[in-house]
Amino acid sequence: MNFKLxxxxxxxxxxxxxxxxxxxxxxxxxxxxSGVGSSVDGGSMVCYWGPSGLGHFRLGNxxxxxxxxxxxxxxxxxxxxxxxLHTMIAGGTQQLQDWEQSAPSWRQMWAEATNxxxxxxxxxxxWAGKRYYKRQDIHMTDFFYNQVTGPGxxxxxxxxxFGKLSYAYFRFGPGYGSPALDGQTVNYTNGGATSTTxxxxxxxxxxxxxFGSMDFMLEYVAPNSREDSTGxxxxxxxxxxxxxxxxxxxxxxxxxxxxxxxxxxxxxxGTAKWWAPADLTATGYRFLDHLVFDAGQVNGxxxxxxxxxxxxxxxxxxxxxxxxxxxxxxxxWYHFNDLYAIGGEVGHDSSKHEGQEEQSMxxxxxAGQISAGKSFWARPAIRAYYTxxxxxxxxxxxxxxxxxxxxxxxxxxxxxxxxxxxxxxxxQFEAWW
Numbered sequence: 431m432n433f434k435l436x437x438x439x440x441x442x443x444x445x446x447x448x449x450x451x452x453x454x455x456x457x458x459x460x461x462x463x464s465g466v467g468s469s470v471d472g473g474s475m476v477c478y479w480g481p482s483g484l485g486h487f488r489l490g491n492x493x494x495x496x497x498x499x500x501x502x503x504x505x506x507x508x509x510x511x512x513x514x515l516h517t518m519i520a521g522g523t524q525q526l527q528d529w530e531q532s533a534p535s536w537r538q539m540w541a542e543a544t545n546x547x548x549x550x551x552x553x554x555x556x557w558a559g560k561r562y563y564k565r566q567d568i569h570m571t572d573f574f575y576n577q578v579t580g581p582g583x584x585x586x587x588x589x590x591x592f593g594k595l596s597y598a599y600f601r602f603g604p605g606y607g608s609p610a611l612d613g614q615t616v617n618y619t620n621g622g623a624t625s626t627t628x629x630x631x632x633x634x635x636x637x638x639x640x641f642g643s644m645d646f647m648l649e650y651v652a653p654n655s656r657e658d659s660t661g662x663x664x665x666x667x668x669x670x671x672x673x674x675x676x677x678x679x680x681x682x683x684x685x686x687x688x689x690x691x692x693x694x695x696x697x698x699x700g701t702a703k704w705w706a707p708a709d710l711t712a713t714g715y716r717f718l719d720h721l722v723f724d725a726g727q728v729n730g731x732x733x734x735x736x737x738x739x740x741x742x743x744x745x746x747x748x749x750x751x752x753x754x755x756x757x758x759x760x761x762x763w764y765h766f767n768d769l770y771a772i773g774g775e776v777g778h779d780s781s782k783h784e785g786q787e788e789q790s791m792x793x794x795x796x797a798g799q800i801s802a803g804k805s806f807w808a809r810p811a812i813r814a815y816y817t818x819x820x821x822x823x824x825x826x827x828x829x830x831x832x833x834x835x836x837x838x839x840x841x842x843x844x845x846x847x848x849x850x851x852x853x854x855x856x857x858q859f860e861a862w863w
Contacts, residue, residue: 454503459863460518464495464525467856469832469844474526476832476842476854478819480779480791482755484718484735485573486838487777489761490795490815492858494836495530496522498537510545510552516561524835537579538562550589558583563598564632566675566688568720570731570761570775575688575718576673578630578649578700586632593636600628601654602704623658626651626666626695626702642678647671649700653708665708669695682724683806690716698739707743711750714739722806729806730762730773751784759793765804772798787824794818810861820851 469476477493479486500518507513518538523530540559545552559581566576584598603625629650636644649671657663671692677684692698692714695706703710716737723729735757742750759777766772775795782788794817801811821830832842832852844852 454505454515457502458500459502460497460499461862462497463492463858463860465492465856465858466525467854467858469842470853470855471844473844474834474842475856476834476844476852477838478791478793478817478821478832478852478854479838480757480777480793480821481781481789481825482735482737482757482779483781484737484755484757484779485568485571487757487759487761487775487779487793487795488570488572489775490797490813490817490854490856490858491793493525493834493838494522495525496520496836500538505541512544513541514544515541516559518562522836524840526835536560552589553594554588555586556584557586563600563630564596564634566673568718568733568735570759571733571735571757571777573735574699575690575716576647576700578628582628582630584630590633594632594634596630596632596634598630600630600702602626602628602702604705620658620664624655624664624666624704626704627654628652628696628700628702630700638676642676645673645675645677647673647700649696649702651695651702653695666702666704667695667706667708667710667712669693669703669712671696671698671700673700680721680723682726683722683729685722686718686720688716688718688720690714690718692739698737707745710741710743710748712739712741724806727765727804728762729765729804730760731806732760734758753781753783755781763799763806768804769800770798771801771804772796789822789824789828791819791821791825809863810859812857812859814855814857816853816855818851818853823850826850 467475475493477491498518498520502516505513505515516538519534520537521532521534523532538561540557540561542555542557544555546554546556561582562579565574567574578600580600580602582598582600586596588595603622631648634645651669653666653668655663655665673690675686675688677686690698694712695703697703698714698716719734721732737755738752740750740752741748757779761775763771763773774797777793780788780790795815797813797815799811799813801808826848831844831849834840834842
């Protein structure tokens with residue numbers, strides 16, 4: 431990266447100065463991963479991401495360098511109310527060589543006032559800015575099944591007695607271009623004429639006695655465009671998404687079951703289809719189960735996902751037929767002590783579009799690691815691994831050979847013959863703090 435961390439920290443700290451006051455203390459935290467390796471046939475590392483769209487079994491299956499660096503500060507306090515600033519930059523590279531210049535992205539820049547009143551508002555916060563908003567994910571597949579993120583504002587965590595109520599307002603619009611280190615910014619499409627609004631309503635932490643808790647999420651997407659320079663208004667589809675999840679403590683960890691439904695202008699993850707024409711119609715539903723367990727020397731995670739969805743807009747080739755996808759997998763570690771562990775991950779991933787052949791993949795990783803503790807969540811961790819994957823004839827005949835690079839966005843070149851399996855090995859670190 432063509433910048434120094436000290437310079438970033440100094441810039442963010444300077445931004446937290448108030449008139450006539452000293453610098454606020456900055457809390458530095460984040461996430462990072464990087465590594466090195468090769469495919470068994472030579473060349474770059476190869477990763478194997480299945481066709482389901484339900485994430486990827488990520489152990490020994492990430493071919494990039496990625497980071498999120500967050501700098502937070504308490505700027506002021508008035509009585510019980512605190513005014514906090516939250517910032518985050520993120521970036522990644524293809525993990526090919528020493529000098530890899532990449533433009534970082536400002537993922538978060540938001541401020542909040544906490545504990546803004548009495549009674550139900552004693553635990554409530556008012557916030558505004560660009561934010562990761564209450565994202566929900568399955569870690570072992572790096573799958574964010576609810577991720578309403580971006581510029582917004584809201585009131586969250588209002589205590590209504592049987593749970594916490596939150597409302598947020600988000601805006602999304604199409605843009606083009608990539609931010610560069612020379613200060614170039616992303617441009618508006620059509621002068622900013624096309625945009626959508628998302629209203630996000632949540633009721634969380636509804637306790638069920640000894641039977642865990644429930645969370646409920648509703649996202650309503652509404653078009654909100656104006657005329658462009660030709661006098662036309664490019665409308666986007668309206669729609670909604672619903673999520674209900676149940677969480678209960680089990681086996682030293684937890685189990686979380688999730689049911690989701692979405693229609694037309696909303697995706698199953700709650701995001702808006704700001705890119706879609708108003709005539710697009712769509713429906714989808716999804717079931718997920720996520721288990722994390724900890725039995726002392728042995729811990730791990732397991733997940734199952736099933737999804738059925740369809741979209742129809744014939745000018746874009748969307749035929750309104752169902753696509754059914756599912757995955758199933760588990761990761762297990764055996765810890766010799768507080769440092770060393772061996773383990774592995776196995777997963778199956780499948781997708782079938784109505785009228786076409788099913789595509790499916792199996793993936794296996796064996797690994798040894800040194801980590802900062804025996805918890806499944808203990809980081810930093812440094813792992814050596816070997817990964818093997820095979821896929822069926824439908825994927826083979828489609829020319830699949832694996833992927834590599836940032837977010838596995840680069841197709842692999844590996845000879846001229848069709849292949850149905852592959853392997854890779856390497857060493858990776860992963861950390862959060």
